[in-house]
Amino acid sequence: MIEINELHKSYQTGANSLHVLKGINFSVKEGEMVSIMGSSGSGKSTFLNILGMLDEADEGTYFLDGKPIRNLNEKVAAKYRNQFLGFIFQSFNLINYKTALDNVALPLYYQGVKRAERTEKAMHYLEKVGLSQWATHLPNQLSGGQKQRVAIARALASDPKVLLADEPTGALDTKTSYEVMELIQKINDEGKTILLVTHEDDIAHMTKRIVNLKDGLIIDDSIVTQVRADEAQRKAAAHV
Known part of the structure; x- marks a missing residue:
């Protein structure tokens, strides 16, 4: 599904060059659930931007x-992003003046x-995330957890090959984070x-594989025993 070999990325900062990625080798098979961690x-972030075709190595x-994802003009890159990737x-x-339903439908609009x-289709995916009764609500009428569910429905709407989730629980409390996970x-x-x-260890362990980045290199890539989020919720509730 994803195959990356010897990936390098540098940025010019004035007279200096900052070498951010220093030879990344990484592959993901279809159906995997992988977390990427690093200080x-x-x-x-650079690695995720390259995976999302928002930047190029x-x-x-x-x-x-x-x-091959290389030397794409913006039109082709946008087409591939819409075809292959869903972003969370x-x-x-979310677009504040559009309803939950319209936000979810947006990728389909760009697909024609x-x-x-x-x-x-948008209603189908809102039902999938348990928000069909909120379809006509605007984002400012939704809780943080509900907004993230709308965002997940939107990411799924175009049936992408891969979901890229960038800190999907970073703005949520623990209970809501576990519900989203x-x-x-x-x-x-x-x-x-x-x-x-x-950057959250408990969230990373809800995936099936953890990849650790440090100074532009993968220093560890391990299969882990997945913690089920519903189980974590029960344990957290028991300690309240």
């Missing part, structure tokens, strides 16, 4: 679903899907490939 400055190769952000990135079909785990159980960036 500030480790290169994880200086050296190395990146294949996504067998397609810490800050939700007709309005009736867009509405039907329970939903993300269910989506992975259905076969969706998920890459999740987090």
